[in-house]
């Protein structure tokens with residue numbers, strides 16, 4: 001048998017080690033292997049090397065109760081890994097929480113003990129992380145997020161994560177992704193892209209999502225009569241991300257000044273997602289104020305900056321009468337509402353996107369709106385699909401709309417989010433908007449997720465308040481990184 005030289009054996013082992021990500025104390029392990037066993041065949045040495053410097057594995061996870069941006073408890077998870085026998089804290093992440101939630105969202109497990117946090121405590125969910133999720137992930141390698149998410153889904157065994165809690169599972173999924181990226185010494189978006197596309201199909205260039213920036217709040221996220229939940233501004237995609245952010249932030253400040261001048265200082269109060277919450281009555285009033293702010297900031301409405309809305313229509317729908325209260329005291333039928341939307345888009349041609357324009361089960365309405373507006377603007381499914389691949393498939397088949405809002409905590413894991421993106425990109429050729437929740441933490445995983453899966457858009461609130469700006473700021477970091485690597 002041909003004898004392999006010590007140096008080529010060492011190179012072979014080095015490649016093996018690289019492949020298996022045995023990073024720590026690699027040279028020591030390598031030398032000790034070859035010094036002691038120079039004559040042994042490669043396979044024997046490789047096995048020995050794994051013994052000396054095994055690949056990092058999950059040691060345990062720990063869940064803790066923290067507060068979100070509304071002052072409600074949410075789940076934070078720490079991931080500890082074992083590297084060369086030493087247990088280290090690798091990453092920490094947390095779950096967001098919605099207010100205008102779809103009825104088929106993953107269960108947000110709350111303690112329901114009225115004496116603590118008005119029943120909103122999440123200690124049971126944290127306990128599930130420590131006692132039910134941690135043991136099944138112990139000893140697992142962090143290379144494949146999909147595999148880890150799959151284990152959690154199987155352990156829960158229900159579509160809506162009713163056993164372990166969607167909040168526990170989402171916080172774990174986010175934390176495991178963060179830990180995996182750190183272990184592999186990769187930016188998180190790259191680790192997510194590798195898990196999404198597979199190593200062999202990784203794109204050589206990435207794009208940054210266009211932000212849909214919340215600027216004016218109504219509905220459940222504010223306190224007034226305005227029924228539409230969110231008014232957003234959308235910068236041009238033909239300029240760099242940093243400039244997109246600068247332009248929309250300039251408009252945000254101009255709108256603040258305009259509202260104070262027009263409605264008094266309290267009009268500058270903020271809603272849950274950082275947009276202003278003036279006491280307006282109608283969508284037209286809100287849109288006109290925003291259009292004026294865009295102009296006073298020196299931009300052209302419709303070309304430089306477009307408009308987007310999230311109606312969250314389930315919140316102003318009456319199931320008994322099957323009517324919508326689009327303006328306080330004015331109830332309309334489904335067809336009247338669809339016509340109302342068509343007329344609104346005619347009056348404000350800068351509108352490029354309407355999310356949840358109808359109630360989450362008003363499928364006939366969705367189909368009618370898609371027929372009337374689907375070739376002009378983005379019609380975005382949120383509460384109607386709740387990021388659930390099964391509902392998304394149904395929506396695609398029945399032509400409910402042309403775009404998807406992706407909120408990982410609606411379904412549970414990043415892995416299921418990947419499936420949702422694939423369905424929309426491959427089967428609908430539609431747009432994906434990666435989204436925050438109205439209750440957030442200062443965690444920025446969704447910024448990396450949007451880049452990692454090539455989402456066209458991100459919706460993550462106003463360009464104000466730390467829990468919103470941390471996502472935009474993370475995108476600025478990614479932009480700088482991609483430029484430096486010539487990957488944009």
Ligand SMILES: C=C(OP(=O)(O)O)C(=O)O
Pocket residue numbers: 097098099100101310312382405435436437438439
């Ligand atoms: C982000 C949203 O709000 P919430 O998190 O309250 O569902 C939304 O409705 O799109």
